[in-house]
Amino acid sequence: MxxxxxxxxxxxxxxxxxxxxxxxxxxxxxxxxxEIGAVARCLRSGWVTTGPTARRFEQEFRAYLGEDVEAIxxxxxxxxxxxxxxxxxxxxxxxxxxxxxxxxATAEVVRYLGARPVFVDVDPVTLNIxxxxxxxxxxxxxxxVMPVHYAGLACDMDAILALAERHGLRVxxxxxxxxxxxxxxxxxxxxxxxxxxxxFYANKTMTTGEGGMVVTRHPDLARRIRCMRxxxxxxxxxxxxxxRVPAWYYEVVxxxxxxxxxxxxxxxxxxxxxxxxxxxxxxxxxAQRYDEGLAGLPLLLPARPALGSTxxxxxxxxxxxxxxGIERDELIRQLSARGIGxxxxxxxxxxxxxxxxxxxxxxxxxxxxxASYASxxxxxxxxxxxxxxxxxxxxxxxxxxT
Numbered sequence: 001m002x003x004x005x006x007x008x009x010x011x012x013x014x015x016x017x018x019x020x021x022x023x024x025x026x027x028x029x030x031x032x033x034x035e036i037g038a039v040a041r042c043l044r045s046g047w048v049t050t051g052p053t054a055r056r057f058e059q060e061f062r063a064y065l066g067e068d069v070e071a072i073x074x075x076x077x078x079x080x081x082x083x084x085x086x087x088x089x090x091x092x093x094x095x096x097x098x099x100x101x102x103x104x105a106t107a108e109v110v111r112y113l114g115a116r117p118v119f120v121d122v123d124p125v126t127l128n129i130x131x132x133x134x135x136x137x138x139x140x141x142x143x144x145v146m147p148v149h150y151a152g153l154a155c156d157m158d159a160i161l162a163l164a165e166r167h168g169l170r171v172x173x174x175x176x177x178x179x180x181x182x183x184x185x186x187x188x189x190x191x192x193x194x195x196x197x198x199x200f201y202a203n204k205t206m207t208t209g210e211g212g213m214v215v216t217r218h219p220d221l222a223r224r225i226r227c228m229r230x231x232x233x234x235x236x237x238x239x240x241x242x243x244r245v246p247a248w249y250y251e252v253v254x255x256x257x258x259x260x261x262x263x264x265x266x267x268x269x270x271x272x273x274x275x276x277x278x279x280x281x282x283x284x285x286x287a288q289r290y291d292e293g294l295a296g297l298p299l300l301l302p303a304r305p306a307l308g309s310t311x312x313x314x315x316x317x318x319x320x321x322x323x324x325g326i327e328r329d330e331l332i333r334q335l336s337a338r339g340i341g342x343x344x345x346x347x348x349x350x351x352x353x354x355x356x357x358x359x360x361x362x363x364x365x366x367x368x369x370x371a372s373y374a375s376x377x378x379x380x381x382x383x384x385x386x387x388x389x390x391x392x393x394x395x396x397x398x399x400x401x402t
Contacts, residue, residue: 021392026341027203030279030383031268038267045263050230053263057270061213064180064273067190069215070222073266074229077176077199077212078105079259082112084195084214085144087224088170090115094143099129100348100361101369102148106174107349110146118142119350119359121366126150126303127317130368131159138163144170149178149188151345152205152312153305157183157191170194176212177314179205180280184308189215195225200265203382205279205312206272208265232256282383283313286390290316290379293394297401298324300375313381315345320375324401328375331400338396343378 042053054073062071074080090096092114098106100119107117120133127150134145145164147155157173164171173188175181176199181188189196195218200211216222227234232254235247261269272279291301300319305311320328332342348369350361363370379393 021339023339024380024389026343026380028382028384029202029207034271035268038271042263042267048264049262050260051263054261054266057266065187065189069217072214072225073261074212074259075261076210077197080197080212080214082109083225084172087221095141097134097137097145099148100350100366121368124368128155131156138167146172146174148174151315151317152177152181154181154183161192178312181312182310205314206276208269211261211265228256229259279383286381287313316379316381317376334400340393345378348373
C-alpha cells in the first residue's frame with residue numbers, strides 16, 4: 001500500500017500524444033554513413049587539403065555533366081562567381097546585369113572587381129531574371145549578365161544567350177540552386193554560357209558543407225580560374241607535393257585568391273554526387289505532393305518546368321494571393337508556433353541598405369520582385385523529409401488559409 005501511495009504521489013509523464021511534434025526545419029542536409037566513412041578515409045590518408053580527392057570530385061562532376069567541359073572545385077559558390085567574373089576580364093567601370101531577387105553574393109562579387117551591378121526585375125511567373133528587363137538595362141558599359149536559376153528552375157537561357165551574342169556580353173550562370181536542373185533535356189552547366197557556378201552549401205540539393213564547382217567549356221578560362229583559385233601560382237600544389245622528382249619551383253603570375261576546396265569537403269561531395277539522382281527524384285516527389293495538397297488554397301504555387309525540362313526543387317516557394325485573410329509575416333509566425341520552419345527567398349537586393357543606398361535603388365523600379373517579396377514564403381523541402389512531415393505542413397496551411 002505504501003508503495004502504491006508513493007507511486008500515486010509521483011508526477012506522471014504526459015501521454016506521448018500530448019507531446020508537441022518535433023520541429024520541422026526549413027532545410028536539412030542528407031548525410032549518410034557513406035559520407036562519414038569517406039571523410040574518415042580522407043583523414044587517415046594524411047591528405048586533407050586540396051589533393052587527390054578534390055581532383056577526383058572534379059572528374060566525377062565533369063563526367064556527370066557528360067559534356068566537353070572542365071570542372072574546378074572551389075570553397076564556395078561566391079568564390080566561384082568571383083573567379084568566373086575575373087576570368088572574363090570584368091573590372092572597374094564595367095556593368096554586370098543581375099536580378100534583384102537573389103542572395104547578395106550574386107551582386108557582391110561584381111563589387112569585388114570594382115565593377116557596378118545593375119539590378120533588374122524578374123519574371124512574374126518563374127521569378128527568374130526577365131530577359132526583357134535585361135535588354136532594357138544594357139548600356140555601352142555592360143560587359144556581362146548573371147542569370148540566377150531561381151529555386152532550381154532554369155532561366156530562359158535561349159533569350160539571354162541571344163541577347164548576349166547580339167551585344168557582345170559574357171554570360172555567367174549563378175546555378176547555386178540548379179543542380180541537377182535540365183532545360184530542354186540539357187543539364188545546366190552545358191547550356192552555352194561562358195561559366196556556370198554551382199553551390200554545395202549545407203541547404204543545397206547536395207552538399208560539401210561549404211563548397212562549389214565552377215564549370216566552363218573554355219580551356220583558357222579554366223586555366224585562369226585554376227591559377228587564381230590558389231594565390232595565382234603557376235603550378236598546382238598537388239602536383240608539386242606528390243612529384244617523385246624535385247618540383248619545388250613555382251611562379252606567382254598574378255595576385256590570386258585562396259578559394260580551393262579541401263579533400264575533406266570533396267570526400268563528402270563525391271558521395272553526395274553519387275546520390276544526386278535519388279535526391280532529385282525525392283525532391284520532385286515532395287514538390288508534387290505539395291502541388292496536390294495545397295491545390296485550391298489562396299496560394300500561387302511555383303512554376304513547373306516545361307516539357308523536356310526538369311526542376312531541381314532546391315526551394316518550394318509559394319505566394320499568398322489576395323483574399324488569403326492573413327499576412328505573410330503572420331503566416332510565418334503561425335507556422336512556427338506549430339513547429340514548422342519556413343524562410344523567405346529573398347529579401348530583394350533593392351531593399352537591402354547597402355545596395356539601396358550605394359546604387360540609388362527604389363522599389364518602384366522592381367514591381368514584380370516587390371510584390372512577390374511581400375507575399376512569398378518558402379516551405380520545408382529536403383530529402384530526409386518524410387511524407388507525414390509534409391502532411392503536417394499541408395494540414396497547417398489548410399487550417400490557416402481556409
